[in-house]
Amino acid sequence: MNRLARKLIATIGAAGTVLGLLVALPQQAAALPDGQALTPPMGFNNWNATGCAVDEKLIRDTADLFISKGLKDSGYEYVNIDDCWAAPERDPVTKRLTHHPERFPSGIKALADYVHARGLKLGIYTSAGTVTCAKTMPGGLDHEEIDAQTFADWEVDYLKYDNCNNQGRPAIERYTKMRDAIRKTGRKIVYSLCEWGENKPWEWGKEVGHLWRTTGDITDTWAKMVDILKKNAPLDKYAGPGHWNDPDMLEVGNGGMTDTEYRSHFSLWSIMAAPLLIGADLRKVTPATFDILNNREVIAIDQDKLGKQGRVLSNKDGRWTFVKPLANGDIAVALFNETEVAAKIGATAAELGLPQRAGYKVRDLWQHKNFQTAGEVSAVVPPHATAMYRISAGHDWSWQQPAVSTGLELDSPVPGIPANLTPAGRSFQVGVFATNLARTPVFEPKLTLAVPPKWHARLVRTDRRWLLRTGETVRAVYEVTVPATAPDGFAKLHNGLEYAWAGASKVKLGGEQELIVPPMVPGTVSSLGDIRSAVESGGYGPIERDMSNGSYRGNDGKPLTINGQRFAKGLGGHAPSTLTYYLNGRCDSLRTTVGIDDERDERQLGSATFEIWADGRKVADSGLRTWRDDAVQLSADLKGARYLKLVITDGGDGVQFDRGDFADPVLTCHL
Numbered sequence: 001m002n003r004l005a006r007k008l009i010a011t012i013g014a015a016g017t018v019l020g021l022l023v024a025l026p027q028q029a030a031a032l033p034d035g036q037a038l039t040p041p042m043g044f045n046n047w048n049a050t051g052c053a054v055d056e057k058l059i060r061d062t063a064d065l066f067i068s069k070g071l072k073d074s075g076y077e078y079v080n081i082d083d084c085w086a087a088p089e090r091d092p093v094t095k096r097l098t099h100h101p102e103r104f105p106s107g108i109k110a111l112a113d114y115v116h117a118r119g120l121k122l123g124i125y126t127s128a129g130t131v132t133c134a135k136t137m138p139g140g141l142d143h144e145e146i147d148a149q150t151f152a153d154w155e156v157d158y159l160k161y162d163n164c165n166n167q168g169r170p171a172i173e174r175y176t177k178m179r180d181a182i183r184k185t186g187r188k189i190v191y192s193l194c195e196w197g198e199n200k201p202w203e204w205g206k207e208v209g210h211l212w213r214t215t216g217d218i219t220d221t222w223a224k225m226v227d228i229l230k231k232n233a234p235l236d237k238y239a240g241p242g243h244w245n246d247p248d249m250l251e252v253g254n255g256g257m258t259d260t261e262y263r264s265h266f267s268l269w270s271i272m273a274a275p276l277l278i279g280a281d282l283r284k285v286t287p288a289t290f291d292i293l294n295n296r297e298v299i300a301i302d303q304d305k306l307g308k309q310g311r312v313l314s315n316k317d318g319r320w321t322f323v324k325p326l327a328n329g330d331i332a333v334a335l336f337n338e339t340e341v342a343a344k345i346g347a348t349a350a351e352l353g354l355p356q357r358a359g360y361k362v363r364d365l366w367q368h369k370n371f372q373t374a375g376e377v378s379a380v381v382p383p384h385a386t387a388m389y390r391i392s393a394g395h396d397w398s399w400q401q402p403a404v405s406t407g408l409e410l411d412s413p414v415p416g417i418p419a420n421l422t423p424a425g426r427s428f429q430v431g432v433f434a435t436n437l438a439r440t441p442v443f444e445p446k447l448t449l450a451v452p453p454k455w456h457a458r459l460v461r462t463d464r465r466w467l468l469r470t471g472e473t474v475r476a477v478y479e480v481t482v483p484a485t486a487p488d489g490f491a492k493l494h495n496g497l498e499y500a501w502a503g504a505s506k507v508k509l510g511g512e513q514e515l516i517v518p519p520m521v522p523g524t525v526s527s528l529g530d531i532r533s534a535v536e537s538g539g540y541g542p543i544e545r546d547m548s549n550g551s552y553r554g555n556d557g558k559p560l561t562i563n564g565q566r567f568a569k570g571l572g573g574h575a576p577s578t579l580t581y582y583l584n585g586r587c588d589s590l591r592t593t594v595g596i597d598d599e600r601d602e603r604q605l606g607s608a609t610f611e612i613w614a615d616g617r618k619v620a621d622s623g624l625r626t627w628r629d630d631a632v633q634l635s636a637d638l639k640g641a642r643y644l645k646l647v648i649t650d651g652g653d654g655v656q657f658d659r660g661d662f663a664d665p666v667l668t669c670h671l
Helices: 003-011 014-022 055-069 110-116 144-153 171-185 222-238 257-270 289-295 296-302
Strands: 042-045 077-082 121-127 159-162 189-192 212-213 243-247 276-278 311-316 319-325 329-338 343-348 359-364 369-373 377-381 386-393 406-408 427-436 442-450 456-462 473-481 490-502 507-517 526-528 535-537 561-562 565-567 570-575 577-582 588-594 607-614 618-621 630-638 642-651 661-671
Touching: 042 121, 042 144, 055 077, 055 110, 077 159, 110 121, 110 212, 144 171, 159 171, 189 276, 222 243, 222 257, 257 276, 257 296, 257 319, 257 329, 257 386, 311 618, 319 343, 329 377, 343 406, 369 427, 377 386, 406 442, 406 490, 406 507, 427 442, 427 490, 442 456, 442 473, 507 607, 561 588, 561 661, 565 661, 570 642, 588 607, 607 630, 607 661, 618 630, 642 661
Parallel strands: 042 077, 042 276, 077 121, 121 159, 159 189, 189 212, 212 243, 377 406
Antiparallel strands: 311 319, 319 329, 329 386, 343 377, 359 369, 359 386, 406 427, 427 473, 442 490, 456 473, 490 507, 526 661, 535 577, 561 565, 570 661, 577 642, 588 630, 588 661, 607 618, 607 642
16 A cells, blocks of 8 residues: 555545545556656636636637747747636537537637647646536536547647536545546646645645646735745645646736736746746736746746756745756746845855855846856845846856845834835935945945935935945945825835946946835724725735625625625725724724625635734734624724734635625724
């Protein structure tokens, strides 16, 4: 009996279920020996952008755009159709799936021919259940052989096999049956196990499919992208040629994140050797989206033949360093800043596993420039950004421009409050610095700081240095004052650095930090949902006002309802969610009712805790609330507090359906 079988016996109690799983277990402990997916699959899937609004024109247009926009040349090859492509019922005679007559009037085989004629491949979707997730078409459960043969007859190249409506049947049994059915057809089909990570498919998936989902569905939000990253990143040891961890499709270009955040999304999926499946409607995206998706230097890290998933070298306070060995001996590094303020992140050559050398060549994969370093690989990474490098220990490092790290330093005056919140009428200090990381010295370093119009910056102190040797730093400190009349909203500080090296002309570098001037709360008794927050983030989409967090693919929420009790006013979020307000000591109390919203499907899920914080102190806590619980009231004393923070946290069992409501929130303030 193999180790996986012993583990299943130890962890699953029902004897009948255990027997069914053991019968379904593969006999080999190696990845599928069919030579497919030796690097992570690259392509397109429509679901993130269109959901069920899919038709053959979208698929044909996407195939054409793969050619005209250079995506095929960048390595993208699969054009995949998700749910809702089939007729609602199987053919009454053959029992086969058939194409939806309005959405795909030409049929799937004709569509496959169109895609193949362009040197691309076609993918398709079904679920290992009685019906698919959208409940618009039959699923593949107990129809594995006829469905696999149908897909093979249509010359499909890729199958995404979802997990909805599975009747509680064991996952390994269901997914292995489809694997065997695909093999029986004799056609090579890349097999994607969309099992959502519920049964740890990374422990058995490589014997069954070519890639497996490690998490629930992604959404086009910063919080959800980071949440999925944190679940997928620790699984690096399970990935390799022919068997990949899949943290779900790319949201790049769908509009819910900034281009900086999308570059992070793309960089992090690439360093993790994740499948790169475009989830945006390419007919509608911006040129910046194509620039991100076509970054071949970043793609090369994802597609490296060694097939290693990058591992987390360090993660402290949201400052991440990933490292990935490459087939030619180079090392790829991603420096990711999860936080709201610019942060210096890095590692030494020794920590990265590089051999000892006098210097190294560092290729910046987003700037497309080469630099030299004496051993430290670091950068001041803007908020939500990722710097990505390819590092070589060759002998041509000395010809490269010195790597000099420069940036801003901000300190939060209140624990737990983003340091980039800068209220009108107040002053704060900003540090500007530069560190020479190179073996070659740099000369005459000059630091500058530029502030928005009508803001004031006063130089408090500065270092006077003519020469910066390896590892040396120059620093200046400014006091910045925000005018009392400054409008609330976003503003930017710009830091600059100028230096010379080895007789070359002056080098100019710079960076920026986005600041938020928070709105002031009114001096009255108000519903908190009617007041603009300073900053907020929601786990599955934005925080909703006076409705629940509909969250999925842009769906609107429903009236706030907690265990049958409806509320007209309030805030609807999905864990993990945070809202921050600037009070400036003008408020006395907050009173609200909290609980898990009733919006869910037939699965009875949802648990969270609700917290109220004042200036870094927790002043109210609901304790664990589940979907079974009635609403509970919270009251918080806010006297003298400058900042108010509301938090919805995961209840400890995953965040699915953790839709939480702050209902009837009454904030009492004074002038």
